[in-house]
Amino acid sequence: MSKRPLRPTTLVAAILSAITFTTAGTAAAAAPAHHGAAPAPSAVSRIEDQTARAIAVALTDPALRAQVRSAALSSHEVDLQALSGRATTASGKALHSRLQSADRRIAAAKGLDAKVGSLLRLRLGADSMRTALTAESEPLVASAGASDDSTTLTAYDSRGRAHKLDTRSVPNRPVYVVDIDESRAVAAGMAILHKAFAEHGLSTPAATTMDAAGWWATKVDAVEVYDDQEPWFKGDAEMFSLVTGFGLDGKARVDSVDMPYLNNDNTVYYPNQILVNWSNYKYNLADVVMMEDDGDTNYLSLAQALTTALLTIADQGTYIPLVNAVLNAMPTSWWTDDPDYVESWYTLAQGSTGRLNGASGNGWMTVEPYFVQQF
Structure with missing residues (x-):
C-alpha cells in the first residue's frame, strides 16, 4: 500500500511554511507537493x-x-x-x-x-x-x-x-x-529503534514518577489512511509511528509504535492501541509522525539520524513540536520508496478525544484518554 500525498523534499518545506508555531504549538495543514524526477533504484x-x-x-x-x-x-x-x-x-x-x-x-x-x-x-x-x-x-x-x-x-x-x-x-x-516480508522487517526494525533510543536516553521509562495506581495514555480507537493511486504490484503496507515530545529530564523523546494492522487504504481499523504513555512526558503535548516501510528502510541509519537530530534540541521551558526535526533528520535519498511519510498529527494532548484529522489530509484517527491500571 503506497502512501504518497507529499514528496519528502517538498514535505519538509511545506510543513515549515504551513505550520505556525505558537506557544501552544498549533499547526495548519501541509501544502500539496510537487513531483520531481524519478529517483535511482535503492x-x-x-x-x-x-x-x-x-x-x-x-x-x-x-x-x-x-x-x-x-x-x-x-x-x-x-x-x-x-x-x-x-x-x-x-x-x-x-x-x-x-x-x-x-x-x-x-x-x-x-x-x-x-x-x-x-x-x-x-x-x-x-x-x-x-x-x-x-x-x-x-x-x-x-x-x-x-x-x-x-x-x-x-x-x-x-x-x-x-x-x-x-x-x-x-x-x-x-x-x-x-x-x-515487511511485517518481519518492521518488527526487527522497531527493535533497532527501541535499542538506539534507549541507549541515548531518548526513550527511557519514567517508572519512578508513575502514579501508584497506573498511568494515563492516549488510545487509538479508529484510524484510516487515504490513498487511491495504489499500483497493482505493491503488497500490503507495513506502518509505524514515531511519537515525539519532551521527557521528564527535559530531553527530546521519541517512542516508536508498530502498527502492523494498517494494511489497506480507505479502510477503517479499530485497533484500541496505546499510542502515548503520558507518564514518560514532561508536557501534556506530543507529536505523531506516521510512516510506512516500503522495502528500503535502513533502520540502523534511521536510528542514528534521529538520535543525532533530537539530542541537539533543548527544552525551552515550553512545548515545541518536533515533527520537522524528525523529517529533517532524513536525507532526501532515503525517500526512494524508503520510510514513506504517511501523515502527522501535531500537539496531541493528553486530554485529546474524538476524531483528529492529519496535517496533510491523508488520514485521521479517533483517540481518547485511557487510564492503564497497575496490578
Missing part, C-alpha cells in the same frame, strides 16, 4: 530485481515451476528460502543458495541483523491472475521494489528477457512479484 530494489530475474530463469526447470505454482496458489505469499530449500533439482538448489545470499544482503541494506532470517517473499501480482496460472502457463517475474510513481514495471521471462508492464492496469498474463 540497494534493496536492485537486489529484488536481480532476484526476480534469477527466479524467472530458474523456472525453466519444470519441477521447480510446478512447485512454485502450487505454493503461490495455496498461499498469499511464499517464503522463497523455505520453498527453494525443499527443491531437489540442481537448478532449485542453485536458486536456494542465491536466495540465501540475497537475504543476507537485504538485511545488511536495511540495517538489520542477519539473524532476522528470510525476508524475500513471492506472490501473485493480483488475485485475478489465479485462473491464468495454469500448469502450461509461463508467468513473468517482477520485483515490487519499483517506485510507486513508475508507469512501467520490469518483469522477466524464463530466458531472462525484460518486459515492460503497465503499472496502472493488471496484465492478463500471470506475474509473480518478488517482495519483502
Whole structure:
C-alpha cells in the first residue's frame, strides 16, 4: 500500500511554511507537493530485481515451476528460502543458495541483523491472475521494489528477457512479484529503534514518577489512511509511528509504535492501541509522525539520524513540536520508496478525544484518554 500525498523534499518545506508555531504549538495543514524526477533504484530494489530475474530463469526447470505454482496458489505469499530449500533439482538448489545470499544482503541494506532470517517473499501480482496460472502457463517475474510513481514495471521471462508492464492496469498474463516480508522487517526494525533510543536516553521509562495506581495514555480507537493511486504490484503496507515530545529530564523523546494492522487504504481499523504513555512526558503535548516501510528502510541509519537530530534540541521551558526535526533528520535519498511519510498529527494532548484529522489530509484517527491500571 503506497502512501504518497507529499514528496519528502517538498514535505519538509511545506510543513515549515504551513505550520505556525505558537506557544501552544498549533499547526495548519501541509501544502500539496510537487513531483520531481524519478529517483535511482535503492540497494534493496536492485537486489529484488536481480532476484526476480534469477527466479524467472530458474523456472525453466519444470519441477521447480510446478512447485512454485502450487505454493503461490495455496498461499498469499511464499517464503522463497523455505520453498527453494525443499527443491531437489540442481537448478532449485542453485536458486536456494542465491536466495540465501540475497537475504543476507537485504538485511545488511536495511540495517538489520542477519539473524532476522528470510525476508524475500513471492506472490501473485493480483488475485485475478489465479485462473491464468495454469500448469502450461509461463508467468513473468517482477520485483515490487519499483517506485510507486513508475508507469512501467520490469518483469522477466524464463530466458531472462525484460518486459515492460503497465503499472496502472493488471496484465492478463500471470506475474509473480518478488517482495519483502515487511511485517518481519518492521518488527526487527522497531527493535533497532527501541535499542538506539534507549541507549541515548531518548526513550527511557519514567517508572519512578508513575502514579501508584497506573498511568494515563492516549488510545487509538479508529484510524484510516487515504490513498487511491495504489499500483497493482505493491503488497500490503507495513506502518509505524514515531511519537515525539519532551521527557521528564527535559530531553527530546521519541517512542516508536508498530502498527502492523494498517494494511489497506480507505479502510477503517479499530485497533484500541496505546499510542502515548503520558507518564514518560514532561508536557501534556506530543507529536505523531506516521510512516510506512516500503522495502528500503535502513533502520540502523534511521536510528542514528534521529538520535543525532533530537539530542541537539533543548527544552525551552515550553512545548515545541518536533515533527520537522524528525523529517529533517532524513536525507532526501532515503525517500526512494524508503520510510514513506504517511501523515502527522501535531500537539496531541493528553486530554485529546474524538476524531483528529492529519496535517496533510491523508488520514485521521479517533483517540481518547485511557487510564492503564497497575496490578
